[in-house]
Amino acid sequence: MGVTIKDVAKLSGVGIATVSRVLNNSGISSNETKEKVMAAVRELNYVPNNNARSLRMVQSKTIALLVKGITNPFFQKMIHTIEQKVFLRGYHLEIRNVNYSDHEMSMAIKEVQDRNLNGVILMGGNFEYTNEDFNRLGVPCVLLTVSAGKDVDENLYSSVIIDDEAESYKATEYLINLGHRRIGCIYSTVGNIVTPNRLRFGGYKKALEANGIPFDPVLVSSINVSESGYEFGFNMMKNLISRNKDMTAVVTMADTMAIGAAKAAISAGLRIPEDMSIIGFDGIEVAEYYNPSLDTICQPAEQMSLGAIDALFEMLQGGKTSHLVYEASLLKRGSCASTSRCSII
Incomplete structure (x- = not known):
């Protein structure tokens, strides 16, 4: 059996989605991650299956919104706006509730692997993610109402918060x-x-x-x-x-x-x-x-929601990450x- 993308992911120590993103030159990946992936590609003499890759890209166009506590009335205001704007951009939105006892990033990583997602918005949660979390996730990600830790590379994700x-x-x-x-x-x-x-x-x-x-x-x-x-x-x-x-x-x-x-x-x-x-x-x-x-x-629920959508689609188009801080009234x-x-x- 020939070398597969799973073999490249295993050798480079990142997720399958991250390998795919590096090979497709899409989204955001750190230089260190890119070097690991390409080193594994060279070592294994891996040749991507362009037909299969193209098919997956055509079949996708799906964004996941993972909400930590979906019954929160404040989150409900933002979910409606996000759903509308994602649809208007020609994408499908999958909304997932994350129980308070579950880790939202772990669920996001699994969703990306299982559903071939284009991007992820995490609403709610905490401020303690890591570089490894985003490298494993492997697709553009926006944190909404939270941000990552101070030691996390800001080029790996976007965020929309208040102070x-x-x-x-x-x-x-x-x-x-x-x-x-x-x-x-x-x-x-x-x-x-x-x-x-x-x-x-x-x-x-x-x-x-x-x-x-x-x-x-x-x-x-x-x-x-x-x-x-x-x-x-x-x-x-x-x-x-x-x-x-x-x-x-x-x-x-x-x-x-x-x-x-x-x-x-x-x-x-x-x-x-x-x-x-x-x-x-x-x-x-x-x-x-x-x-x-x-x-x-x-x-400002609506502005924060629109900011998250704009940040995500900027990343999907290969643009830079952004970190927005809005003022409340x-x-x-x-x-x-x-x-x-x-x-x-």
Whole structure:
């Protein structure tokens, strides 16, 4: 039996898709990867089957969107835009939910191998990918709402994010400027992994420090859990209220948490915003129609989605990678008030 592309991949230590990309001179590959692949090609005297290769390329034109937590209302806003724009460019979009217990990059690598994908968008997840991850993936990839680690070669992927730390700082300082000093915080964490929630928590702490307010761990309600939402916010708020009778405001890391927190506050007999100010994060539609409407940090979902599509198709055409950072907006809707209107419990 003759030498196959699998043999080249095995000898060079990369994925089949990476070998195909190097041989086709398509997408993005590091110089080191290209040298490994071509060295293996020469050593094995591998001759590509051009007919089979052309057939695979004609049959493809498929993009995969892998979403870490597809039920997240904020992600739903972006999925719709991405689906429309991919279709208009003549490609098929396959949407996959990634369970919180699964690793999104491992699933993406398997999808590429099984389905001959042209490119991948990863929505959600963490900030701790590696060069090896992208080399194994072997097709253009855009990270949406997250980015890779600082040690990762930025020529291997594109990213579209907001500055989570800075935006949470903005939310916390907004409450500080309203006169609040005992400000609670609700966030979820997954061990020591860097996630958007962890970065937002860092912004909360930095805003306190910058304004001369000592950080008090008693004002923080968090558990090591990957999935969070309405119920999580409700339970964490109940915990905060029971431990902090002098707390007048709460920062949350998602609108779903804020809605749950507001429900807990009202259940405890508190008025929003007269007794308790609450601010969310994301800008999902339901937060506007909650009573009272929630103040929030609104991420530009449509612009981020369009940015991800443009970045992916630029890579598909052999162009450069890009790393976009969008600014979110502070929406003041009525769930936060100055301390002059608050009743200290």
